[in-house]
Amino acid sequence: MQIVDLLFNWVAWPIIFLTSSLWLYQGGYALATRSFAREAKIRMILALLICIGFSGYYWTLNYLYSHTKLSPGTTSTYSQLPQNWGEDSPPADREENSRIIASIAFVESNQLLKYVDRSGDWKEYCPTLEDAKRIRQKAELRTASSIASNQSFNSAIRVLVFGVVALLLGFIKGRSATPINSAFR
Numbered sequence: 001m002q003i004v005d006l007l008f009n010w011v012a013w014p015i016i017f018l019t020s021s022l023w024l025y026q027g028g029y030a031l032a033t034r035s036f037a038r039e040a041k042i043r044m045i046l047a048l049l050i051c052i053g054f055s056g057y058y059w060t061l062n063y064l065y066s067h068t069k070l071s072p073g074t075t076s077t078y079s080q081l082p083q084n085w086g087e088d089s090p091p092a093d094r095e096e097n098s099r100i101i102a103s104i105a106f107v108e109s110n111q112l113l114k115y116v117d118r119s120g121d122w123k124e125y126c127p128t129l130e131d132a133k134r135i136r137q138k139a140e141l142r143t144a145s146s147i148a149s150n151q152s153f154n155s156a157i158r159v160l161v162f163g164v165v166a167l168l169l170g171f172i173k174g175r176s177a178t179p180i181n182s183a184f185r
Contacts, residue, residue, distance in 0.1 A: 016050060017162070023047035024163055025170035032174025044167075051163035058156035065149035078105035080113055083122075091118040099125065107134045 027044025030036045081101065086094040098115035102125035105111045114122040 016054075017159075020047035020050040021162055021166040024051070024166040025173075028167040028170025028172075029174035029177075030170075032171045033177065048163070051159050055156045055159045058152045058159065061152035062149050062156065065145050065152060068145055077109055078111055078113060081116070086116065091120070094118075103128070103131055107131055107138065110135075 023043040024047045027040055027047065030040040030044070078101075081098060086097060089097070094116050095118050102113040102115045105113045106125060106127050112125055112127075115125050117123050
């Protein structure tokens with residue numbers, strides 16, 4: 001899968017991007033010189049669809065990255081367990097399960113809840129080294145997700161800007177050139 005990503009990012013994407021930019025440039029030139037051949041129309045429409053498609057793809061990635069549970073501001077709050085929680089369970093299971101819930105609450109929202117020990121007393125949860133590792137992993141994933149979201153948004157804007165610039169440069173070049181009736185046929 002990494003080879004496919006590498007080939008797409010370093011070979012296919014630049015070829016598609018440069019081809020669509022060239023076609024948009026030629027389309028802008030043809031618009032300005034009013035020598036709009038059928039092939040130029042097809043290439044310009046195809047290039048516009050490529051730019052819109054890539055931009056839509058990157059905007060979709062931005063939406064997906066920014067709306068994951070890892071996004072900042074999506075932490076949930078946990079309430080304290082009721083006093084009669086797990087009374088039917090054996091004391092060892094009751095302690096283990098209440099510790100798991102307290103651990104999840106700490107990792108997800110930095111809340112310290114109380115847990116039930118084997119004797120039935122409620123004690124303040126003391127985070128473990130494993131909890132600290134999970135918090136660090138979550139922070140790293142949140143950072144990576146934020147970076148990916150920003151990169152995909154920038155890529156979406158970049159695709160549209162380059163397409164419009166190529167079209168405008170072709171149009172400006174066509175306006176400054178002498179009219180050629182057989183351009184791009």
